[in-house]
Amino acid sequence: MKLLRYGPSGAEKPGLLDSDGQVRDLSGVVADISGDVLHPDGIAALRNLDPASLPRVEGTPQDDLRLGPCVGNIGKFICIGLNYADHAAESGMPIPEEPIIFNKWTSAICGPNDPIQIPRDSQKTDWEVELGVVIGKPGVYIDEADAMNHVAGFCVVNDVSERDFQLHRAGTWDKGKGCDTFGPTGPWLVTPDEVADVDALDMWLDVDSERMQAGSTATLIFKVPHLVAYCSRFMSLQPGDVISTGTPPGVGMGKTPPRYLKGGETVSLGIAGLGEQKSKVLPAS
Template identity: 85%
Template sequence: MKLLRYGPAGAEKPGLLDSDGFVRDLSGVVADIGGEVLRPEGLARIAALNVATLPRVDGTPQDDLRLGACVGGIGKFVCIGLNYADHAAEAGMPIPEEPILFNKWTSAVVGPNDPIQIPQGSIKTDWEVELGVVIGKPGAYIAESDALDHVAGYCVINDVSERDFQLNRAGTWDKGKGCDTFGPTGPWLVTPDEIADVDALAMWLDVDGTRMQSGSTATLIFKIPQLIAYCSQFMSLQNGDVISTGTPPGVGMGQTPPRYLSGGETVSLGIDGLGVQSSKVLPA
């Protein structure tokens, strides 16, 4: 299934994408795509529906029908740093011995085509295409062998980052990661049964039509089961939590000379089987 949330910001309704590319309304079945709905039993209830009987929503998703973030009421937005060896190299940082964790504030979350706002005082706003993992079955101290049982689905995330805030403003990376609009999420949450191999998904990102990032989840240093198990050692993972798993090379910081967003650009990105995003960048 491809689950989504559609409608005006702050008033999104739950839906799913049918086989013809139309949105079907789920608001008569569930309150939102989030929380208890993401547990295995909640997803099974939706999967058992006859999609053809659900109301079809007017409009084309990501065209004249706005999509919100594909998960409503995200609890924790946990991110993994330097999880691709070639990205660590371009950043001039050693390959980590264990996963690097940081957070995005949930106020950063926006829809997949909503604008990205350059924050006041920014001089180094950057882009990062990432695979998002959405937790469905809660747990703590999860074994790697059981980790994928806790996944509700996968999605595209742009881990927008302000490098000066992140690296030069003292303290942890969080200052440069959680600014408003720095977490475009979606377009849809894709359930695991639709993904043949999560370790072989091609991913890309363009700025104004120029390819900047091109990679694959095949080169993740720490794979999805490792990340889920690792995170669960430090916090319980709840249904509706999101783990953003790192980015391949090609970020603005790694260009020669470095290239950053200043406003007016269009950032487009996608992951095979998970859809695409396209966001206009607004100046500070």
């Protein structure tokens, strides 16, 4: 299934994408794509529905029908740093011996086609296409062999980052990661049964039609089961938590010379089978 949330910002309704690419309304079945709906029992109940029996929503998703973040009420937005060896190299940093964990504030989360707002005083706003992992079954100290049973699905995340705030303004990376609009998420949550091999997903990102990133989850240093198990050592994972798993090379910081967003650009990105995003970049105000 492809689960989604549609409608105005802050008033999204739950839905699913049918085989014809049309949105079907789930608001008569569940309140939101969040919480217990993402538990394996909740996903199983939705899978038993006949999409044709659900009301069809007028409009074309990501065209004249806005999509919101594909998960509602995200509790934790956990990110993994330097999880591709070639991205670590372009960043001038060593390959980590353990996953690097940082956070994006949930106020950063926005829809897959919502504008990206460059923050005030920013000089180095950057892009990062990433695979997002959505937790469905809660757990702590999860065994790696059982980790995938805790995953509700996968989605596209743009881990927008302000590099000066992140690296040169003292403190943790979080300062440059959680600005408003720095977490476009979606367009939809794709359940694992529709993802043939999460370790072989092509991913890409363009700025104004110029290809910046082209990679694959095949080169992840720490794979999804390991990340789920590892994160659960330090916090309980709850339904609706999102783990963003890192980015392949091609970020602006790694260009020669470095290239950053100024406003007026369009950032497009996608992951095979998980959908695409397209966001207009707004200059700092």
